[in-house]
Amino acid sequence: MTDSTTAAEAAAPSGQGGASGALRIAVLDRDSGFIQVLGKRMERLGWEHRVLASPVPPDAVVSMRLSALVVDLAVLGPQAWEWLERLCGTLPELGMVVCTGPSTVAQRVRGLRLGADDWITKPCHPEEVIARVQSVVRRGRPPASRADCKPLLAGEVEIRADRFQAFVGGASLDLTRREFELIELLAGAEGRVLEREEIYSRLWGYTMVRGDRSVDVFVRKLRQKLEKASPRWRYIHTHFGIGYRFAAESLDPQPAEAALSPSGGEDWGVGDERQLTRSHQHRELAADAR
Amino acid sequence: MTDSTTAAEAAAPSGQGGASGALRIAVLDRDSGFIQVLGKRMERLGWEHRVLASPVPPDAVVSMRLSALVVDLAVLGPQAWEWLERLCGTLPELGMVVCTGPSTVAQRVRGLRLGADDWITKPCHPEEVIARVQSVVRRGRPPASRADCKPLLAGEVEIRADRFQAFVGGASLDLTRREFELIELLAGAEGRVLEREEIYSRLWGYTMVRGDRSVDVFVRKLRQKLEKASPRWRYIHTHFGIGYRFAAESLDPQPAEAALSPSGGEDWGVGDERQLTRSHQHRELAADAR
DNA sequence: TTCGTCTGTGAAGATCCTGTGACGTTTTCC
């Protein structure tokens, strides 16, 4: 391989750089002086970084779980645009900073339109590159730190982002990281149907390839644990051909509504929902219960 | 106020530009030539934009619900940095693009660190500004889910894109994916007649072969479910030899029009419609009433 | 009114989708 790595991997919570300040950056360039200076600077910041000397297939980039990629288009040769487009298409979350020699307005516009997040013209000061990378990464990341959001409640389940866990009656569901991310995502969108592709791209950070069953498998695992801990409720509902929807629904006839009603938030009439999905429920429950 | 506005306000759903491509942009600059060219370009893109000629207090910016702000620091004078910092602190979601005259690396780094999302050096090409604004907004905005579009209302039916479902009186119609796509398409074009070929190509993604009955079959399924859930209304109207038209029409004598009229919103001349389809309607009602 | 064409309808078969258990690989923790 044409790369070198530094620093310990940093349990990147969601496929992207960690919640702390530590980033994973790759630099695709051949200008050894530039690389060296930049590398030193990043090291001082505690960023993981690796240098790539030759074009890397998008798939390989995916597996690097980067926060951002700094790339000199010159290294890519004639297929630069195609490469850029493919990569940005695959990893929309990845911060893509083009740092390359003199260019025309048209080229810069093209690059930005294809998905690049910033374009720096060489020669440039490494500090500016750093600042722009930070800017790009900062922007791509949701501002809220997970610590300070209050726990989500749904049915008997309590989802606590600060602990990466869900609880039922105080007992942990013992969710793995992926399982937790999934329930957090679903519950955060309570009521809405999330498409598989969306779930996948938000959890894994890149676009799902057709036929991938990972989401389904994790939904099953989640359901199993939820079912075991809270057997009288159904939480995850399948929408055939689309994806999944999270909504706590009691299996008991009419469980005193008030007692366990979910978070107050802006829900569009959960009451409705209860009734209106009657027929729906049958199907879903039938499906769920099997 | 020192600003001029174009375009009607457009209930920007979530503080960011709408789910479509329409953005709300403000330009804080005094270079009239630059402003004009940029304005023209944005207009062509259908963006709402306003020009600010003097520093605006952050609170005022908040109320503008912008997607992005393009600012020339020169206009801000000596308090530029403080202003920038305050604004970025207040509105981390706002895309902040600095577009200003020659600067030092230190200045650019400082600006980016304070929260600017991009920094363009004048003189620059308006197209590049546009592209960079797009890039900044694209990055800041979650991949644009269909979640935040408000439900469509027609007669007794409520179509909710976030749930991939239609509801009547709170009860789900239990539409399959295709059925939902169809009702969404038809209702989205309420009043207009959609040709089979168009429906087909928009739903299936490729052109319909002559003799294909798929559209008809799905219209029937939809009608069945609508009829069952909302028997006193007709929604889908056949236009012989052409295609279908969606319009909620009550079968009750004259149900005080106002009481049950559909969503208030921007109407595409319902009045017209009523008249011009007069002859048509006879036919339709006859057909429908069977 | 008559005929050719278009649309509504029900049903059957093909197709696609999801739930599930199992297995090999990678990561984490001793």
Place this chain on the structure above:
DNA sequence: GGAAAACGTCACAGGATCTTCACAGACGAA
């Protein structure tokens, strides 16, 4: 270094959904 846990992939079975077909009824032009 080794065991355990977590992860990702696969194949299969059962369902849900889609597509196609044939026929009957409706429509429009002559």
